[in-house]
Amino acid sequence: MIDNKTKEVVMQYAAKIVAEGMNGKGDRIAMRTKDGFCVNDASAALDTLKEEDLIELPLDTDDKDFAVIAKLFSKRPEIHALLYTHAPFVCAVARAKATIPAVLDDMTQIVGLNCKTCKSATTDDLVKGLRKRNSVLVPGGGALTVGRTMDEAYTCALVLDKASHAYVCGSVIGGNKIINCIEAKLMNFIYQKKYSKVNQENISKREGE
Amino acid sequence: MAWTKEEELRLRKVIKDSGVNLLKENLVQGTWGNTAVRLDEDHMLVTPTGLDYVALQPEDMPVVQISDTSVWSNGKKPTSERKIHAAIMSDRPEINATIHSHPVWCSVLASARIELPVMSDEMQKLVGGPARVGAYGLPGTKTLKEGTVAAMKGRNACFMANHGVFCAGRDMDEAFEIIRVMEKSCREYIKQCTLKITGQLEYSDELLFDYFVSKYGK
Numbered sequence: 001m002i003d004n005k006t007k008e009v010v011m012q013y014a015a016k017i018v019a020e021g022m023n024g025k026g027d028r029i030a031m032r033t034k035d036g037f038c039v040n041d042a043s044a045a046l047d048t049l050k051e052e053d054l055i056e057l058p059l060d061t062d063d064k065d066f067a068v069i070a071k072l073f074s075k076r077p078e079i080h081a082l083l084y085t086h087a088p089f090v091c092a093v094a095r096a097k098a099t100i101p102a103v104l105d106d107m108t109q110i111v112g113l114n115c116k117t118c119k120s121a122t123t124d125d126l127v128k129g130l131r132k133r134n135s136v137l138v139p140g141g142g143a144l145t146v147g148r149t150m151d152e153a154y155t156c157a158l159v160l161d162k163a164s165h166a167y168v169c170g171s172v173i174g175g176n177k178i179i180n181c182i183e184a185k186l187m188n189f190i191y192q193k194k195y196s197k198v199n200q201e202n203i204s205k206r207e208g209e
Numbered sequence: 210m211a212w213t214k215e216e217e218l219r220l221r222k223v224i225k226d227s228g229v230n231l232l233k234e235n236l237v238q239g240t241w242g243n244t245a246v247r248l249d250e251d252h253m254l255v256t257p258t259g260l261d262y263v264a265l266q267p268e269d270m271p272v273v274q275i276s277d278t279s280v281w282s283n284g285k286k287p288t289s290e291r292k293i294h295a296a297i298m299s300d301r302p303e304i305n306a307t308i309h310s311h312p313v314w315c316s317v318l319a320s321a322r323i324e325l326p327v328m329s330d331e332m333q334k335l336v337g338g339p340a341r342v343g344a345y346g347l348p349g350t351k352t353l354k355e356g357t358v359a360a361m362k363g364r365n366a367c368f369m370a371n372h373g374v375f376c377a378g379r380d381m382d383e384a385f386e387i388i389r390v391m392e393k394s395c396r397e398y399i400k401q402c403t404l405k406i407t408g409q410l411e412y413s414d415e416l417l418f419d420y421f422v423s424k425y426g427k
Contacts, residue, residue: 092417092418093421095418095422096422096427103371106373155238162313162316165314166320170317172420172421173399177321179371187348
């Protein structure tokens with residue numbers, strides 16, 4: 001059974017995604033629960049989402065529509081929330097099947113050293129694309145983002161959208177200058193292990209996890 | 210202490226509201242970005258490190274000594290970027306409020322490390338000329354601080370390479386006007402560049418996307 005706090009958080013962030021214009025066809029919003037995970041039903045769009053559209057599935061579900069989510073929650077215990085969204089600039093990069101390099105330092109901190117468009121939308125490719133990263137692009141689709149809290153997964157989607165703007169627009173105004181790999185790794189480490197730790201613990205309590 | 214308790218309470222609320230307004234106006238994401246207001250010639254209030262703006266309370270804002278930012282009191286641990294706020298306030302006595310943030314369109318130019326030409330009379334009036342790009346440095350470093358101070362000479366805004374934007378005003382309202390005009394001007398600059406490179410007369414995001422996919426698509 002999905003508790004009221006989880007439903008409240010999911011509904012709140014679904015509304016935020018819609019307000020930011022990051023929603024599209026096939027969006028998913030999922031949050032870990034005591035018995036598995038809570039997710040919007042495959043036919044339920046975020047802009048018309050109701051609490052009764054939320055379903056709970058076990059981590060060993062054999063439902064193909066939710067196989068990626070189940071596998072990610074199983075493989076990465078630190079992940080408590082997952083989003084699949086369709087911000088227009090992100091979709092442009094996914095359409096180009098490109099990799100967003102380290103264009104902004106907040107991207108390196110929360111998203112990872114880069115964000116790849118994976119080879120295909122299969123579960124294995126998506127899980128592989130998310131290795132050591134909090135986001136991956138689906139070719140011809142949108143972005144999968146994950147977080148220790150729903151707030152972090154949502155912030156990751158926002159920052160990825162901003163990095164997509166920088167990467168796409170940068171190609172028009174003269175090209176991006178990329179942050180070097182060692183500095184990007186350092187910022188990612190400090191953010192994940194130190195800077196965001198207290199904040200994420202506070203948010204986790206607020207989200208009732 | 211050269212300020213009254215009432216003034217400090219008012220300014221604590223100004224800082225709290227500035228963080229919430231950055232979020233409301235979509236000028237920041239998550240916990241990134243920080244603001245400061247001057248209390249007197251050697252003290253300022255800044256936002257704390259790593260906490261989200263909604264949860265922050267006015268009493269959380271620490272008082273930081275401008276001449277030695279390792280000295281702070283009466284609040285939570287200050288942002289690691291306090292040295293930049295302090296350096297600008299120290300260098301520019303007329304500045305009483307500063308904003309460092311990462312809005313979307315400003316971040317594009319920061320990432321490309323491109324100077325923004327004057328796009329309007331409003332930008333000239335508020336920013337004081339083309340907005341330069343400060344040298345790249347890791348957050349909290351001397352390189353980032355010195356690069357920002359140099360790029361701010363004679364200006365009220367500059368880009369921080371691959372990082373964001375820094376704005377300074379006589380008060381927080383003016384600092385907000387500056388960050389808004391910077392964001393608007395960056396957007397306009399990108400539109401103009403898109404039209405120039407594609408040879409089209411009317412801008413749309415689709416035009417930009419099609420150009421991007423045709424040039425970088427696999």
